[in-house]
Amino acid sequence: MMNQQKRVRRSFSADFKAQMVKLYQQGKSRSELVKQYDLTLSALDCWINQSSKSGSFKTKDNRTPEENELIALRKELKQLRMENNILKQAALIMARKSKS
Numbered sequence: 001m002m003n004q005q006k007r008v009r010r011s012f013s014a015d016f017k018a019q020m021v022k023l024y025q026q027g028k029s030r031s032e033l034v035k036q037y038d039l040t041l042s043a044l045d046c047w048i049n050q051s052s053k054s055g056s057f058k059t060k061d062n063r064t065p066e067e068n069e070l071i072a073l074r075k076e077l078k079q080l081r082m083e084n085n086i087l088k089q090a091a092l093i094m095a096r097k098s099k100s
Helices: 014-025 030-037 041-053 065-099
Strands: none
């Protein structure tokens, strides 16, 4: 069994990502880029995909409408739960006051 070390997560600037995509579009192979710049194939493929979809490497710019809707719905659900809890507390306080 081979002992593989876990790769340290690195971050790359949008300029670097754009340069890698440009090199790929100019004919440099994915495997050449991965070796030369010590990248992962999945990261390079992600950048190429993001660049072709939106031209942006920001996650929020590459979300589907469904992903955006899900995020908005989760945010709304969190807000409604908080408001519901506040109303429950208020109802308890009002009930105590009306009994006394």
